[in-house]
Amino acid sequence: MHQDALIDGIAADDSWLNERAFQFGDGLFETIAIVDGVPCLWDAHMARLSDGCRRLQLPIPDQYLLHDESLRLAAGRARAVLKIFWTAGRSERGYRRPSDVQPRRMLRVSQWNHPVRPAFWSVRLCRHRLGENPSLAGIKHLNRLDQVLARAEWDDAAFEEGLMLGQDGRVVCGTMCNLFLQAGDRLLTPCVRRAGIAGVVRGLALQIASDSGQVLEEDDVAIDAVHAADAVYLSNSLIGVVRVGRFEDKVFNLDVVEHPLMTETRRRCHRPAIRGDRC
Amino acid sequence: MHQDALIDGIAADDSWLNERAFQFGDGLFETIAIVDGVPCLWDAHMARLSDGCRRLQLPIPDQYLLHDESLRLAAGRARAVLKIFWTAGRSERGYRRPSDVQPRRMLRVSQWNHPVRPAFWSVRLCRHRLGENPSLAGIKHLNRLDQVLARAEWDDAAFEEGLMLGQDGRVVCGTMCNLFLQAGDRLLTPCVRRAGIAGVVRGLALQIASDSGQVLEEDDVAIDAVHAADAVYLSNSLIGVVRVGRFEDKVFNLDVVEHPLMTETRRRCHRPAIRGDRC
Numbered sequence: 001m002h003q004d005a006l007i008d009g010i011a012a013d014d015s016w017l018n019e020r021a022f023q024f025g026d027g028l029f030e031t032i033a034i035v036d037g038v039p040c041l042w043d044a045h046m047a048r049l050s051d052g053c054r055r056l057q058l059p060i061p062d063q064y065l066l067h068d069e070s071l072r073l074a075a076g077r078a079r080a081v082l083k084i085f086w087t088a089g090r091s092e093r094g095y096r097r098p099s100d101v102q103p104r105r106m107l108r109v110s111q112w113n114h115p116v117r118p119a120f121w122s123v124r125l126c127r128h129r130l131g132e133n134p135s136l137a138g139i140k141h142l143n144r145l146d147q148v149l150a151r152a153e154w155d156d157a158a159f160e161e162g163l164m165l166g167q168d169g170r171v172v173c174g175t176m177c178n179l180f181l182q183a184g185d186r187l188l189t190p191c192v193r194r195a196g197i198a199g200v201v202r203g204l205a206l207q208i209a210s211d212s213g214q215v216l217e218e219d220d221v222a223i224d225a226v227h228a229a230d231a232v233y234l235s236n237s238l239i240g241v242v243r244v245g246r247f248e249d250k251v252f253n254l255d256v257v258e259h260p261l262m263t264e265t266r267r268r269c270h271r272p273a274i275r276g277d278r279c
Numbered sequence: 280m281h282q283d284a285l286i287d288g289i290a291a292d293d294s295w296l297n298e299r300a301f302q303f304g305d306g307l308f309e310t311i312a313i314v315d316g317v318p319c320l321w322d323a324h325m326a327r328l329s330d331g332c333r334r335l336q337l338p339i340p341d342q343y344l345l346h347d348e349s350l351r352l353a354a355g356r357a358r359a360v361l362k363i364f365w366t367a368g369r370s371e372r373g374y375r376r377p378s379d380v381q382p383r384r385m386l387r388v389s390q391w392n393h394p395v396r397p398a399f400w401s402v403r404l405c406r407h408r409l410g411e412n413p414s415l416a417g418i419k420h421l422n423r424l425d426q427v428l429a430r431a432e433w434d435d436a437a438f439e440e441g442l443m444l445g446q447d448g449r450v451v452c453g454t455m456c457n458l459f460l461q462a463g464d465r466l467l468t469p470c471v472r473r474a475g476i477a478g479v480v481r482g483l484a485l486q487i488a489s490d491s492g493q494v495l496e497e498d499d500v501a502i503d504a505v506h507a508a509d510a511v512y513l514s515n516s517l518i519g520v521v522r523v524g525r526f527e528d529k530v531f532n533l534d535v536v537e538h539p540l541m542t543e544t545r546r547r548c549h550r551p552a553i554r555g556d557r558c
Contacts, residue, residue: 024421073283092389106296
């Protein structure tokens, strides 16, 4: 009988090596805030996951089942982080998917373990630039080496986040956050059509803007625009909306009144919601 | 006691979900031909793996240990395929690597299970384009959604391979192969500085050219150049060097004499080699 697999020198079951998420990053994920035992912004996360499935040509998950399982894991937890993986299942070697892709769903809950962070974040500029590919931009797929390499550029507590540029030098996002710039009455966020992730809190801000008749522009953003902004914000599912106190050498004037759209977005992003509630 | 993870609805050990190769594609791989119980082009595979480690800032593996383990798996196999994964190890949620990254090595051998293929391949043009990122181009990392999506464009046996374009429309490679064009006396292969993988057989061809004073150009390649070529070749570790009979509607004249550099590369790529032998 031949041995087939060794993991760190030890004969191993190779079933995990057949997982396409492991072999190729062939899958999607969502990182979801749990508050009072309930996942926040559930519909927005599921909408992005479904969009990712369409873009990657994967079957769309049963969202009721995912919700039930999420509640099982979240039960009794005041604050926690839920990560949902939706993968292209297993296959042997080779990029070609099996004709009957059988996605696997993997849910894990972990502690809300962010280190204590200041109210106003210090942000650096990453040297590593995002790859450009409109076919993969916006969705939360499992090919995340760009973010890993950018986040590896600093290992101290002096900065909470780093901004990332696209290949053409425009600003796209942070390693784990979306970006908003306030300049006078204008509020804008970088477009994520060529690179970056369409964050659910970013989506919530766009939805609130649309519902309330406020203007939140999606546009190309030059690095100079960050330096010149009156106020800068970062968002993701876990931090909600955070204001930037410093970007490299630029210190922002924190007396500038926060844009009401950012305040409202922060207020709504961690409100526990039952399934079907919009936010 | 809280449940922490569910895989397809079943309470699960979450240790594999902590594997960074699974979470982010944070790692590298090599696919190596085994002939008569010995891995082929070993030094070339190890050189690319080491280059990948430098580019991804991962510790470089002990190549003697990998070779010993490869021989253990390959023993007694006349022809087989060895896949080596070298990952960034485990961590909890978050792009940030632990300060003491402990890579994991995973080796798996599988059957030389290519379907019977014609001597001259039929090749199509993929619609899905490669992302562009000079920071990740050339190395064989685990972020391979581009190849997966391109390979998902056809599911019949009419084509053995598909060519992929970069964002700017130039030809870079196939989904699993490098490309060579013969035009008169000229032989060229697309450069892989912005996208694509620097294949070990491609590297062997460049080395043979350099050693023998022949010219193999690395250059940007327009799609028209493929149609206009006198002969077209594909290469990878398993197929060696294969000649293309058809690209989309273009049928190539197989009476054109094969470039001697391609013949020599084919001859040398599956020669079993002990470690330290160059090829």
